[in-house]
Every structure is written in C-alpha cells, then in structure tokens.
Amino acid sequence: MTEVEVLLRAHAPQVLTALVRHHGGFEACEDAVQEALLAAATQWPVEGVPANPRGWLIRVASRRRTELWRNETARRRREETVALLEPPEVEPLPEVDDTLTLLLLCCHPALTPASQVALTLRAVGGLTTGEIARAFLVPEATIGQRISRAKQRIKSTGAEFRLPPPDERPARVAAVLRVLYLIFNEGYTATSGPALHRVELTAEAIRLARQLHARLPDDGEVAGLLALMLLTDARRPSRARPDGSLVPLAEQDRSRWDRAAIAEGVALVSTALTTTRVGQYQLQAAIAAVHDEAARAEDTDWAQILGLYDLLDRVAPGPMVTLNRVVAVAMVYGPRVALDQLDRAEADPALAGHHRVHAVRAHLLDLAGEPEAAREQYRLAAKRTLSVPEQRYLEMRAAG
Structure with a gap:
C-alpha cells in the first residue's frame, strides 16, 4: 500500500x-x-x-x-x-467521538450482520466495494447491494449521527466487537477459497480494534478483542506450508511467531482480566496467551486452558467453544473421555455434519491409537470443508 x-x-x-x-x-x-x-x-x-x-x-x-x-x-x-455554506475546517466536537460514532452507526441493530460487516469495511475501513468483494470471494455487485441496502435501512430507521444514550451503548459496542471479530476471523482462516489467510481483513480488523481501544481504553472486552487478534495473528507466519496447506498449532515453528505482538497482547489481556469484568473476548485472549507463551507444544498448560474453556462455556457458550473444549479435555483426561463428550456435542444441530466435528474426531482417534478410523474421519472432513488449504491438510492426514 x-x-x-x-x-x-x-x-x-x-x-x-x-x-x-x-x-x-x-x-x-x-x-x-x-x-x-x-x-x-x-x-x-x-x-x-x-x-x-x-x-x-x-x-x-x-x-x-x-x-x-x-x-x-x-x-x-x-x-x-x-x-x-463554507465547508468546516475544524469540527466543534472532538475527533475522539468520530470513529466510535461511525462504527456504532455502521453496526446499527437494524442491519443484518453481513450488512454491518460490509458497511463497516466501506465507511470506516475505507476499503472499496471491489476490495471487500475480493476479500469475501463474492461478486462486487453483491457487496454493492449490501452496502446500498444498509444505507437505505439506516435512513429509513431515522438513525442519527450521534452517540446512542448511555443505556444503549453497551449493546451497540458489543455489536461493533462482534463485527470486528467476524472480519478478523474471516481474514485469519478464510471459510472458502484457495487462500488460508486474507491479510487485508486481519490487518483492517486489528487497525479498527486499535482505534476502538483508543476511544474506550477502560472497556475490558475491547481490550480483550484487540489482545485476541494480536495473539492469534502473531502465529500467522508459521501457519501455512510453501504449498499453502495448513500447519496445525502443535507443528508450527514457534521461532517465527511475532513476539512483539504476543507481548502486547499478553499485557492487554492481563490488565483487562485484573481490572474489568471478565468477558468472552478476554477469556479467548487468555487461552491464546497460554498457547503463545508455551516455548514448545508439549509445554502447553492444558489444565489452565481447560479451566478457561469451562469459564468461556458459561459466559458465552457456542458450538466452536464446545469443540475446542473437547480437545482440551483430551489433552487433560485422555482421548476416550473426549470422544464421549464429542458424541454428545454432535447432537447440537449447529455441529451436526460440520467438517470440524470430523476433524476433531479424527484427531482424537489418532490420539487413541485408531489410525484407520482416524483416516476415515479426515476424509469426511476434507470433503466437507470449503477451504482449499484445510482440505489439503486433511487429505494429507487421511493419506497417512
């Protein structure tokens, strides 16, 4: 750039x-x-x-x-x-409110999540419609329609360009955090297409999270989300092989991780956890910090990670939290216990048939000493993912 x-x-x-x-x-x-x-x-x-x-x-x-x-x-x-009328040279309100107000407007509750993401990237991120479309692998016309509908919806609801009243702000800030989280996750592990990462999205999510943190420095969840992004993105240099296939966390070259980003993320989440009310992004950041601070994969404090997942499951339960917790259970109590929990978790309609369920089951079967059964699960997972890098990795594991 x-x-x-x-x-x-x-x-x-x-x-x-x-x-x-x-x-x-x-x-x-x-x-x-x-x-x-x-x-x-x-x-x-x-x-x-x-x-x-x-x-x-x-x-x-x-x-x-x-x-x-x-x-x-x-x-x-x-x-x-x-x-x-003369255009204003200096605005009467401090600039500190500008980006926050614009973020809150773009994440208006009347908009769908997809529209919130598109409008945020266009209006606050400064990305063109074409850039957003390429990042999400959808036609430019689709993104254009989302942005147009979002602006019309904002107009029809009579939303004003001002900060919402204090009693509405927590929910509105939570919507902003959710949008930035979605943008970052799509950039870090693309849900479809040939690339594992879409760096333009992760970079933009981090930039906007930094701006939000500068405007809300005492909000623990804002700090937690920024920390989570930094701690996760720090591993990006070692997440893919030269052919673009995925390298799982346990096999990554940790010497290539961004230590400055890790230090910043650890400091952010440590302060947030000790000075503010605990929330889901802080807990996710704390889990990422435990992984990042382990010099080797075998040094990972899985008991601490499981404890954090137990807290996260109470604060913000969800299908991916359930799956990740099952992996932590396997590392603490063994794969058989985890396989039993995975069978129960699969009853959740949100997880039924999901490729990550097959991938986790394959990993657990490998740990349990059942390589043939594991390969079959890897093959099923490979067929169901839309991500080419993930597919390559899973097919490689299926091939033994």
Whole structure:
C-alpha cells in the first residue's frame, strides 16, 4: 500500500463523520467522500500531498455534497443557502467521538450482520466495494447491494449521527466487537477459497480494534478483542506450508511467531482480566496467551486452558467453544473421555455434519491409537470443508 493510500484510508472515516455531522444524510455524504478520495488518489501522487490532507478532503467532499444537495428536488428551496455554506475546517466536537460514532452507526441493530460487516469495511475501513468483494470471494455487485441496502435501512430507521444514550451503548459496542471479530476471523482462516489467510481483513480488523481501544481504553472486552487478534495473528507466519496447506498449532515453528505482538497482547489481556469484568473476548485472549507463551507444544498448560474453556462455556457458550473444549479435555483426561463428550456435542444441530466435528474426531482417534478410523474421519472432513488449504491438510492426514 502506498503512502497516499495509507493516508486516505486513515482519514476517510474522519472526513465522513465531519460531513455527516455538518450536512446530514449518510448515503449522500458517503458518496461525496468517495469522490473526494478518488480525486486525491489521482491528484496527490502528481501534485504532492497537501499540508492538511484531512482539511483538503473535507473541502472537496463538502463541495461535492453541496452539489448533490442542490440537485435534490425536496431541497431546492435551500439552494441559495447551501451555496453560501463554507465547508468546516475544524469540527466543534472532538475527533475522539468520530470513529466510535461511525462504527456504532455502521453496526446499527437494524442491519443484518453481513450488512454491518460490509458497511463497516466501506465507511470506516475505507476499503472499496471491489476490495471487500475480493476479500469475501463474492461478486462486487453483491457487496454493492449490501452496502446500498444498509444505507437505505439506516435512513429509513431515522438513525442519527450521534452517540446512542448511555443505556444503549453497551449493546451497540458489543455489536461493533462482534463485527470486528467476524472480519478478523474471516481474514485469519478464510471459510472458502484457495487462500488460508486474507491479510487485508486481519490487518483492517486489528487497525479498527486499535482505534476502538483508543476511544474506550477502560472497556475490558475491547481490550480483550484487540489482545485476541494480536495473539492469534502473531502465529500467522508459521501457519501455512510453501504449498499453502495448513500447519496445525502443535507443528508450527514457534521461532517465527511475532513476539512483539504476543507481548502486547499478553499485557492487554492481563490488565483487562485484573481490572474489568471478565468477558468472552478476554477469556479467548487468555487461552491464546497460554498457547503463545508455551516455548514448545508439549509445554502447553492444558489444565489452565481447560479451566478457561469451562469459564468461556458459561459466559458465552457456542458450538466452536464446545469443540475446542473437547480437545482440551483430551489433552487433560485422555482421548476416550473426549470422544464421549464429542458424541454428545454432535447432537447440537449447529455441529451436526460440520467438517470440524470430523476433524476433531479424527484427531482424537489418532490420539487413541485408531489410525484407520482416524483416516476415515479426515476424509469426511476434507470433503466437507470449503477451504482449499484445510482440505489439503486433511487429505494429507487421511493419506497417512
């Protein structure tokens, strides 16, 4: 990414919030900002970056927004007034609220999760519709429709560009965290396609989580999510073989892990766990920290991990938590105990037939000394995953 692209991506949400606050109308303001970004991408490499990039973008976008406003039939009576308006150089509200307010708007509860993700990446992340579509391996028209519907939905609900009242903020922040978590997970382990990672998504999720943490430094779950992302992404350099196939955690070259990211993540989650109410992202980060702090796979403190999964299962139960806990049970109490628990867990409709159930059962059968049965489960898992790197790994294990 060039210096100009980095600048544009960093300033885009601030410019959008300035326009929305001054002019109103999220959709028209977003269109005006996109045109300003396009103008900057064309002019700045030739003419040089202006001394005040944010001010330049606000001026250009605000002029374009004024032009759009003039063309709106319902607002023709305001044309003369609008023509006299000067774009704001400095916003009256502190910038600290801007990105948080925009994130909360993009994750409005009236939107579907898919629309929340797409709108967040477009409006706050600064990704183009094409970039988002490529990251999720869907047609650009599909993402465009999601964004368009999301903006129309926000408009129809009468949502205003302001922070929600205090009693609504926890739920709204929780929605933002869920969206950032979804973005990161899709980037770290792509659910389909030829690539194991989509670095543009993990990087964007971490960047936005950092911004959110800067604005809500005392929120333990915000810190926990950022820690989880850092501790997980630290392993990325050793997660894939040269052919792109998956390398499981126990087989990874830990000397290639990002120790600076691990140290930052451990510090974040340690502080959050001791100073704030415990939540699901903190617990997941704590589990990741136990893995990352083990010098060798055999040094992993599985008893501590199982205890953390027990807590997580009470705080935020879910099918993937259940599966991961079963693996921890196997490492503490043996594969037979874990296989019994896996059989019971598979009764959950969310897990029935899931490729990861077969993959976990294969792993447990391997540990139990049943290689033939394990290979059959690896073959079933390989057939059911849509991820090519995972498929390669599972087929390799099935081949023995």
